[in-house]
Amino acid sequence: MIELHDVDKVFQRKGKITQALKNINLKVEQGDIYGIIGYSGAGKSTLVRLINALEAPSSGRVIVKDKVISEYNAKQLREMKKDIGMIFQGFNLLESKTVWKNVAIPLILAGKNKAFIHQRVNELLELVGLADRGGSYPAELSGGQKQRVGIARALATNPSILLCDEATSALDPQTTVQILMLLKRISEQFNVTLVLITHEMSVIQKICNKVAVMDNGSIVEHGNVLDVFGQPQHPTTLNFVRTLIRDSLPESIEQASNTNQHIRRYRLEFLGETAGQPVIYQMIKTFDIEFNILFASMSEVQDTVLGFMIIQLSGDAELLARATDFLQNSGVRVEELH
Ligand SMILES: Nc1ncnc2c1ncn2[C@@H]1O[C@H](COP(=O)(O)OP(=O)(O)OP(=O)(O)O)[C@@H](O)[C@H]1O
Ligand SMILES: [Mg+2]
Secondary structure, three states: OEEEEEEEEEEEEOOEEEEEEEEEEEEEOOOOEEEEEEOOOOOHHHHHHHHOOOOOOOEEEEEEOOEEHHHOOHHHHHHHHHOEEEEEOOOOOOOOOOHHHHHHHHHHHOOOOHHHHHHHHHHHHHHOOOOOOOOOOHHHOOHHHHHHHHHHHHHOOOOOEEEEEOOOOOOOHHHHHHHHHHHHHHHHHHOOEEEEEEOOHHHHHHHOOEEEEEEOOEEEEEEEHHHHHHOOOOHHHHHHHHOOOOOOOOHHHHHHOOOOOOEEEEEEEEEHHHHHOOHHHHHHHHOOOEEEEEEEEEEEEOOEEEEEEEEEEEOOHHHHHHHHHHHHHOOOEEEEEO
């Protein structure tokens, strides 16, 4: 659907050179909800601007729908752009036009006839839950409602790709969830491929199936959300995961407990099925050791439970080794903490 091969993007302004993207390789498949997460300045917006041909890569190839963008002629490029909808953090609505008109504009520009536009706009407002607000002006709407207008407008020409640049960053957490669920429904119902830029882990957690983590112009990690966030490799990825699930002991607990030869501390990682199984109970029943939970943190990612538990075990050293082997063999990742 969308592929970037060895893409670099260099900006040159007033003699200052910024390499916004470095050797980017990315593949978005049809139906993906592909999240791109990174801190400010990582290059996320630049990457999206390459996909809808607002910018050209300095080197490398951007392929949209099996064709390199630079090989599209002007007419094909216009058609391709109609197939890509875009929504923004600031909504970008025309304040002097009604909601109805805002949604109608892409259709008017596409030269559709009045009857068609009438039907399509009503249908879109219905879809985003604003059927009764067509006559309102943007200033009369809440942030969430404005974004719904943005979504309706982006979908007007029936695109197969929707690009969302920080589409929920200006919204409160509850409204964010509503907008994300709307996007997910649209993706499923109309088979729209979504590329979603964010700096919030919770956005990725709620709707994405794939994720790319960007840092300083590079993609440092990418793949299925669960794989990337279940075993983060890069410090930036780890920092994002920690905003969702704590994987280390809070200092207050750290200070209050101590370890020695017979009391050892372990970090357990549960993923998917293991999270729902009574492995700890089985371990205590099988081995004569004392067990104490110091800290636990769990969250749901892609309908799978992901969690960490920090425990203390007391007992004979050999027994502890056998007990932790037992956990490992049950599918729990075990790491001794020193
Ligand atoms: N048109 C431009 N001219 C010069 N430099 C630019 C231009 N657009 C982006 N940059 C630079 O490229 C880098 C990446 O910017 P980009 O907007 O892609 O980051 P971002 O990840 O979207 O950040 P944010 O989360 O703040 O939106 C930044 O250093 C930025 O200053
Ligand atoms: Mg940006």
